[in-house]
Amino acid sequence: MALLTTDRLTVRDWSPEDARDALAIYGTPEVTRWLSPAMNQLDGEGAMRATLEAWERNRETLTPPLGRWAIVRNSDQRIIGGLSLRYLPPDEEDIEIGWQLAPDFWGHGYATEAGRALAGWAFSIGAHELVAVVRVNNERGAGTARRIGMQWVGETDKYYETRLNVYRLWPSDLTSAQEDELRL
Numbered sequence: 001m002a003l004l005t006t007d008r009l010t011v012r013d014w015s016p017e018d019a020r021d022a023l024a025i026y027g028t029p030e031v032t033r034w035l036s037p038a039m040n041q042l043d044g045e046g047a048m049r050a051t052l053e054a055w056e057r058n059r060e061t062l063t064p065p066l067g068r069w070a071i072v073r074n075s076d077q078r079i080i081g082g083l084s085l086r087y088l089p090p091d092e093e094d095i096e097i098g099w100q101l102a103p104d105f106w107g108h109g110y111a112t113e114a115g116r117a118l119a120g121w122a123f124s125i126g127a128h129e130l131v132a133v134v135r136v137n138n139e140r141g142a143g144t145a146r147r148i149g150m151q152w153v154g155e156t157d158k159y160y161e162t163r164l165n166v167y168r169l170w171p172s173d174l175t176s177a178q179e180d181e182l183r184l
Contacts, residue, residue, distance in 0.1 A: 003069055006117050009110060010072040011083060016056065018070055019049035021079035024102045026051070031100050034138045036160045065095070065122035071114045073105075080105040083118050088131060088159050095122070096159075097130045097169070099144065106140070112147040116174060119148065123171040133164040142167070149173040 003011045014022065025031055027042045042048050055068045071081035081101035088094045097119060099111045119130055132150055134141040142165060146152075150167035157163050 003067075004117050004121050005074070006113050008074055009080075009114050009117070010074055011069045011114060011118060012072060013059065014052050014055055014068055014070050014082070016049050016052045018079055019045045019052055021102075022052060022070070022082070023048040024104075025079075025082055025100050028103060030103045034135050034141055035098075035100070036133050036135060036162055036164060065125055065127050069118075071099075071101070071110065073110070080110060081114065083114055085118065085122055085127075085130070088133065090158070094131045095127055095129075097122075097132055097148075109147075111144045115144065115148045119169055119174050123174065128170070130169045132167040132169075133159050134167065136163055136165060149176060 001012060003013070005011070023042060023045055026048060027044075032042075042051065059067060065085050066087065068082065068084045068086075070079045071083060072078065073080050081099065083100075084096070084098040086096055086098070088096045097115060099115050101111050122130060130150075132141075132145045132148075134145060136155065142152075145167040148169065150169040151173060153166050153168050155163060156166055159166075
């Protein structure tokens with residue numbers, strides 16, 4: 001079932017049947033090297049299926065807006081990426097928004113489109129702010145955060161005991177980013 005839909009994308013729950021497509025995302029070093037916490041590259045469809053099954057079991061314990069979802073391209077129904085909203089350690093107070101795309105789909109604005117839609121949904125059901133943590137040299141991730149409308153607030157090692165850039169998004173930032181894009 002779809003959580004939300006944009007002009008080009010549908011965001012929906014992951015299913016164990018998505019293992020092959022998910023592996024094209026989470027099984028590539030170009031993606032996993034930037035994840036926080038660090039995620040080992042999954043080496044096979046079976047490992048990916050087990051991960052998706054764990055995410056499916058965990059879904060029942062999460063209170064919206066928390067969750068993990070697949071990004072599906074509407075034109076061909078291909079799974080091209082994943083999104084997540086989850087609490088950041090250690091205090092589990094800040095909600096992190098995360099996005100990952102298979103490398104074949106980089107550079108088309110899909111992560112920005114999906115991230116904005118997910119943020120808008122999260123704000124519509126009561127989230128007050130969202131945080132993205134981006135590894136220091138991850139220029140692509142930082143660029144996506146800025147295009148979503150997030151503001152850089154500094155570096156920290158508070159989360160995952162790793163030096164990370166922190167970006168924050170408030171509802172007004174999301175609205176401003178969308179209005180700026182319409183003016184272009």
